[in-house]
Amino acid sequence: MYLTAYEEEMYDGEYGEAVEKSMKILVALGDIYGAERMVEISSAQISGVSYKTIGDAGLEYLEELSKDPSARVKVQSSLNPAGMDLDNWRELGFSREFADRQSRIIDAYMRMDVMNTCTCTPYLIGNIPTRGSHVAWSESSAVIYANSILGARTNREGGPSALAAAICGRTPAYGYHLDENRIANILVKVEDSLEGYEYGVLGYYVGKIVGDGVPSFRFRGQPSGDEFKSLGAALASSGAVALYYVEGLNPAVECEFEDRISVDSASLEDSMDELSTTNDKPDLICVGCPHCSLGEIRLLARYLRHRRLSCDFWVCTSHALKVAADRMGYSDLIVGSGGVMVSDTCMVVSPIEDLGFDVVGVDSAKAANYIPSMCGLDVVFDDWKNLVRL
Numbered sequence: 001m002y003l004t005a006y007e008e009e010m011y012d013g014e015y016g017e018a019v020e021k022s023m024k025i026l027v028a029l030g031d032i033y034g035a036e037r038m039v040e041i042s043s044a045q046i047s048g049v050s051y052k053t054i055g056d057a058g059l060e061y062l063e064e065l066s067k068d069p070s071a072r073v074k075v076q077s078s079l080n081p082a083g084m085d086l087d088n089w090r091e092l093g094f095s096r097e098f099a100d101r102q103s104r105i106i107d108a109y110m111r112m113d114v115m116n117t118c119t120c121t122p123y124l125i126g127n128i129p130t131r132g133s134h135v136a137w138s139e140s141s142a143v144i145y146a147n148s149i150l151g152a153r154t155n156r157e158g159g160p161s162a163l164a165a166a167i168c169g170r171t172p173a174y175g176y177h178l179d180e181n182r183i184a185n186i187l188v189k190v191e192d193s194l195e196g197y198e199y200g201v202l203g204y205y206v207g208k209i210v211g212d213g214v215p216s217f218r219f220r221g222q223p224s225g226d227e228f229k230s231l232g233a234a235l236a237s238s239g240a241v242a243l244y245y246v247e248g249l250n251p252a253v254e255c256e257f258e259d260r261i262s263v264d265s266a267s268l269e270d271s272m273d274e275l276s277t278t279n280d281k282p283d284l285i286c287v288g289c290p291h292c293s294l295g296e297i298r299l300l301a302r303y304l305r306h307r308r309l310s311c312d313f314w315v316c317t318s319h320a321l322k323v324a325a326d327r328m329g330y331s332d333l334i335v336g337s338g339g340v341m342v343s344d345t346c347m348v349v350s351p352i353e354d355l356g357f358d359v360v361g362v363d364s365a366k367a368a369n370y371i372p373s374m375c376g377l378d379v380v381f382d383d384w385k386n387l388v389r390l
C-alpha cells in the first residue's frame with residue numbers, strides 16, 4: 001500500500017510509539033481489505049467505551065496506550081455512550097465498583113483528547129462531517145447516518161481502529177470511502193405512509209433482506225431526520241448496512257439495481273411481532289436508541305406533562321442535549337411525570353440487567369433486537385405512546 005513520506009514516518013516510529021502502533025493497525029487493516037492508500041479524516045467517533053462491553057482487557061489497553069504522550073488524537077473525536085450516566089450513576093443504582101472502572105476508561109480517553117460527549121448521535125451536537133469528507137466512525141447507527149444523510153464517507157470501524165485513525169488522522173481507503181462501493185444495488189419501494197417507530201420496523205425488515213447491500217428507498221412523503229435515525233439504526237443492526245439512499249434526498253445517486261422489493265404495512269407485521277419477546281408489562285421503559293434529539297425530548301415532555309408513569313422510564317440522550325432540555329423545562333416535565341433523564345449511556349450498553357429490571361419496553365427496533373442478547377432481559381416493542389399507556 002502506498003504511504004506518503006509523513007505516513008511512512010508515522011509507521012517507522014518517528015512520532016512516538018502510540019502513533020507507530022496505530023499506523024501499523026491501519027496498514028494491517030488496509031492490507032486485509034486491499035486499500036491502495038490512506039485518506040485524511042476530518043473526525044472520529046469511537047465506540048468501545050462502556051465497561052460492560054470492553055471489560056478489564058479494554059480498560060487496561062486504553063490506560064496503557066494513553067500513558068504514551070504520542071497517543072493524542074489529531075482530529076475532532078468523540079466517544080460513544082459509556083456504561084453509565086457520568087454524573088447521576090449513583091441515583092440510577094450503578095455500583096461504585098462499576099463506576100470506578102468506567103471513570104478510568106473515560107479518563108484514559110480524555111488523556112488522548114477524545115471528547116467525553118458520550119453519544120451515538122454526535123451529529124446532533126456538533127460533530128457534523130461535511131458531504132464527501134472522510135471520517136472514521138464506529139457506532140453502527142452513527143456510521144449509517146454519516147454515510148447516508150450527511151453524505152460523509154466512513155466504514156463501520158471497530159473502537160480500536162477508529163482510535164488508531166484518530167491518532168494518525170488517516171484511515172485506509174477501502175470500502176465506503178471509494179465511489180465503486182457506494183452504488184445503490186437494491187430498490188426498496190415503501191408503499192404505505194409510515195411514522196415514528198414504524199421506520200425502525202422497516203429498517204429491521206429490510207436489513208435482514210439486504211445484508212451488506214446498499215438500498216435506495218422510494219418513500220411516499222419525506223421521513224424526518226429522527227425517523228431516518230431510527231431507520232438507519234435498525235438497518236445496521238439486523239443487517240450490516242452502512243449506507244442507504246433516499247430518492248429525492250440525496251443528489252444524483254448512482255444505481256445498479258440487482259433487485260427490487262416492495263414493502264407495505266402488512267409485510268412489516270411479522271417483524272413487529274418478532275421484536276417483542278414477551279406480553280408481560282415492562283418494569284422499565286427506555287426511549288432514545290439512538291440517543292434522543294431535542295425535538296424528540298420536546299414531544300415526550302409535552303405528552304407527559306399531565307400524566308403519571310406507572311413504571312420506571314428512561315429518556316436516553318447526550319449530556320449536551322440534556323442540558324438544553326433542562327433549560328427548556330422539558331426535563332422537569334419528564335421528571336414530574338416519574339421519568340428520568342439519562343445522559344451518556346443507553347439501555348443496551350449500561351448494565352440494566354444488574355439494576356433489578358426484568359422486562360424493558362422500547363420503541364427502538366435496534367434496542368429490541370439487542371437487549372435480549374446484550375442484557376439477557378425480555379423486551380416489549382411498541383410506540384412509546386402505547387408503552388406509557390400500559
Ligand SMILES: C/C(=C\C(=O)O)CCOP(=O)(O)O
Pocket residue numbers: 046047048049050053054080081138139140141159237348349370
Ligand atoms: C450496540 C452497539 C454498537 C453498534 O451497533 O455499533 C454497542 C456499542 O457498544 P460499545 O460499548 O461502544 O462498543
Ligand code: SF4
Pocket residue numbers: 080081120139141233288289290291316345346347348349366367370
Ligand atoms: S442508544 Fe442504541 S444506537 Fe446508541 S449506543 Fe445505545 S444501542 Fe447503540
